Amino acid sequence: MRIYAFFFSLLLSHAAFSADWVVIVHPNSGVEKLSKNEVVNIFMGRYRKFPSGQNAVPLDVISPPTDREQFYKFLLNKELADVDAYWARLKFSGQIAPPTPVDDTDAILDMVANHVGFIAYCDKKKVSAKVKVVLDLSR
Template sequence: MKKLIFLFILLSICSFANSAFAKSIAVIVHAENPTETLTKKQLIDLYMGRYVAFSDKQDAQPLDTFTPENLRTLFYKRLVNMPLSRVNAYWSRVRFTGRATPPEIQQSEQAVLESVANNPSAIGYVFSESLTQQNKQGIKIIMELYE
């Protein structure tokens, strides 16, 4: 009986972890931003401070977010295949040299959606499932990141 309970708990944990990692992440910009798509390399360059503008030379303001579902951790794992601790260490070094500033941190996905909808230079990310018809107004999806 104990083995059966243990197996059930283990399967529950695995299915929860699997569902969290299976969520797609939508990279979003303002609806009037002329950028229609980015390559993964371009997105990496924007989020790692190598570039500060979109390909049309329009300023880019990357946004990060904190969520209970570890969206930021998943985003960087999928984008640069690095744990968040390494990304934070990278930004500590870059910030110290003064070469670039890290993405602005928003407190929620809703805050990212509002910032992007109100700022033509903003670029952010949210879980794709968080997008509804109502909160899609003023934004467009330019990329999706999958596991």
């Protein structure tokens, strides 16, 4: 019986940490939709512009760290250690900087709502009318 309780609690804890991730931009960014591949290229530093030509500045949430970890798992199917290693190599070569770290989702939502060039991710439940969803990773 204890083993069932353990697995049930493990399942519930996993569900509590899962989110429906969306990628957001400013409503006036000129971007209506982005493909998953375009988002990967922006967040991995390969593109620094939206298809509209507007500069794209990706933002990473740092608290809680599980948000960042889950987003990259959904986006790239990679562990955060792999993503950090990728950025360490690029930073060492001086080629490009990683996404800008931001304290939490509330700060990210404010920043995207107030700057046309920012692109970020958040839990779908936290989206407001101040930002536009351009990719829904929960689908």
